[in-house]
Structures are given as structure tokens and as C-alpha cells.
Amino acid sequence: MTKDLWGQIREKLRATVGKNNYANWIEPLEFAALEGGVATFMVPTTFMGNWVSRNFGDQIVHEITKAGVPVSRVEFMVPLVARTSERDRPRTEVRKSRSVASDAAVDSDLPGAPLDSRFTFDTFVVGKPNELAHAAARRVAEGGTVTFNPLFLYGGVGLGKTHLMHAIAWELRKRSPDLRVVYLSAEQFMYRFVQALRDKDMIAFKQLFRSVDVLMVDDVQFIAGKDATQEEFFHTFNALVDQSKQIIISSDRAPTEINGIEDRIVSRMQSGLVVDLHPTNYELRLGILQQKVDQLSTQFPGLKIQDGVLEFLAHRISTNVRVLEGALMRLFAFASLVGREVSMELTQDCLADVLRASDRKITVEEIQRKVSDHFNIRLSDLIGPKRVRTFARPRQIAMYLAKQLTTRSLPEIGRRFGGRDHTTVMHGVRRIEDLMHKDSQIADDLELLRRSLEA
């Protein structure tokens, strides 16, 4: 087959596939060779090769055969050189698009962002605050029939939304390499959309996003107030849901709390499963730190950590996991630089600024008010001398929280609890530390109080 003949066949295809499809998918094909009944074409991207093969392969074979050239199939090849611009890419080395179809999940031809190799289910520590979100993510990562669509994950900064989304993508990719899994931030979605508008390339944009099997959009709150992007997102969303394709969305708040998003989009986003990642609790933070220490031990072999340091960090840095991880990394780097083990003293020196910044501005008085409200007792009874259990236990809880959530020393806390001695405060704190592992009611009370104080 000559290039001229291909030119004629192409014209025939224009009539059968339609003007837009022709411009997007057929016209860019460059005939390369015909051998053994296989017609090979050059295509600019793997994605395009796969798409044309899947959607127009049979028609192309049909038209070529009709023109008197016996072919049994078509193949598409992509230059194998690092991409700068799709247009001026050298066309020397080639690879077959079919042979790389399994890369499609993260192939840069697809509109997604790269996945972080550290963000897998293996490295995700599960605790009470994130167990529901984790279970839902696991379920979606199993693939198969779409049970809830979309999965909407939300939670505060640095609580693991992106980590979970990447973990889902990795898992799906492992289980079904051919699945087109696209992960990107809402900002990237908007950027692509605006670019397509500018380049008058909307059809390709729509086709690209509507051809994915799993679409994950991170930080969707970003599209609030951006009407045209929202509109396009809505259409993409509907088109994918109609085809039973899985959608996963993350946001820093619940769908109804995102101002500036149209009601119909909010209601669409709520129509599947909405789960939140709660602020971390002490146990989860400690678990994450322990896991991180294991990971860092290869990077810093032989580095020793004194007892109590991780517990101290888990208590004191409760802002978010990212800050916690950063602090540990810095601590390790510092300790290995000065050739010392990680002691409490070194920790306080090295992380003075982080510890100061994460000092919550919670006051002992605030804690006392919350605790007395929570247990429905009078503030005067919480602080006063009565020793009956109804007052004594809430008092110990309040002392414990004061120790955890403020920078006040034991004597200072004692003074604010009706002039009690620091040993009484210490006893109260220890008692609660002990009880919170044995008594789930106390653990729940503490969690609720902590959350409402930190909110």
C-alpha cells in the first residue's frame, strides 16, 4: 500500500467516522508499513494508538481491504523518545502501542498525574480515625462491579486522602493492568480544560476523559467558583457514571460544605459513598511514626531512638501527618549529622520551632469548660475539692487533656485545679493513660473532647 492509496482510504474513512473523529483520530495517523497482512501506522501517543485500535481498528481494516489490499489487522507505533512536544518528536525509534498497553494506567499520554510509589496500602497505617475511609478505598481497589459511585473522601490537610487515592490506583493497576486509571488534581483538570478551550480541542478533551475506566480527582474543592470547569466536570462525571465507570473524589470538606459549587454537582457527589478521614488520634500518630522509623532505618542505619521520643512526638504534634513525618525526618537527619542518638533533649532542640508552632492555643480554662459540659457537671465541682467519682474522673480527664494539649507544667496545671499539688496532677494523668487502654468509654470521651477542643 502506498501513502497515496492510504490518502484515498482515509478520505473514505472521513465519511464513515464523521468529521470530528476523523480530525482527531484518523488524520494524524501516518502510514508506515504493510507486512504479512499487518498495516502499521505511526501515532503520536500510546493513548491514541490504543484508542484508534479499540474504536476504529475494524473500520480501518475494512476500508483497506475494500481498496483491494488484503490486511488482517492494523498496528500502531509510537516513537520511543522522551517527549518534549508531541509535534516535534523525532520519529526514529519506535515501540508498538499494543505491547505497552499495560502501561496505560500511568502512561503520560493519559491525562493523569504521576503516582507516588510510596503511597500504597502497605504503607498506610490504619486506626480508628481512618478505618472507614480505608475500608471503602480497599473495596473500590478490588475493582469489579461498581458498588458506590462516586467514592467521596474528605478530611483535613495531610490526613491521607492523596495517599489513599494513589493506593487505590496502584492496586487497581496491579490487579488489572489494562484498566485506564487516571488520577489528577482538580486544578490539573481545570488546566487541561482551559488549554483545550484555548486550542479549540474540546472534542479530544471530552473523548480523553470519557474513555477512562477509573477517574480520580483530588482536591475537588478547587473548582468552587469556577463555573465553566464545574460544568465540564459535571458532564464528564455524568458520562462516566452512565457507563458505570468508577469515580473517586477527594476534598478538604464534605460536599455540602463546599461553597460555590452548584447544587446539582453537590448532589451528584453525594450520590455514592461519602466518607471522612477524622483528625488523627494519638495511637494512629504513634503507629505512623513507628512505621516511618522502620522505613527510615535503611536510610539511617544504626541510628538509635531513646524510649519515649516517639510517644512525645505523637502527643505534641497533632496538626497533621505531613508535619509529623517532616519532623521525624528532620530529627533523623540532624541526629545522624551530629552522630548522636535521638534523645528527648536532642528532639526538643532540633524541633523547637515545630513544637512551638504546633502548641495549640488551647487554655486549661477552655478544657475545664468543655469537660464539665461534656460530663454535665458544674465547673466549680470539676475544680473543687469533692472526691466522688462523678467529679474525680472528669477532673482527671481534664488534667490529662491539659497536659496533652497545653504547654503548662504539672504545677501550673495543679494551680488551675484549685491549687492541687503537682503529684496529684501526675497521678490523674497516669490514671487516665492507664484507663484509656482498658475502658473504651473513656477512650471515646477523650477522643470527642480532643476533637472538639482542636476544632
Ligand SMILES: Nc1ncnc2c1ncn2[C@@H]1O[C@H](COP(=O)(O)OP(=O)(O)OP(=O)(O)O)[C@@H](O)[C@H]1O
Ligand atoms: N494513615 C497513614 N499512614 C501512613 N502515612 C500517612 C497516613 N496518613 C497520611 N500519611 C502521610 O502523610 C502525608 C500527607 O498525606 P496526604 O498527602 O495523603 O494528605 P492529604 O489528605 O491528601 O492532604 P492535602 O489536603 O494537603 O492534599 C503523606 O506523606 C502520607 O503518606
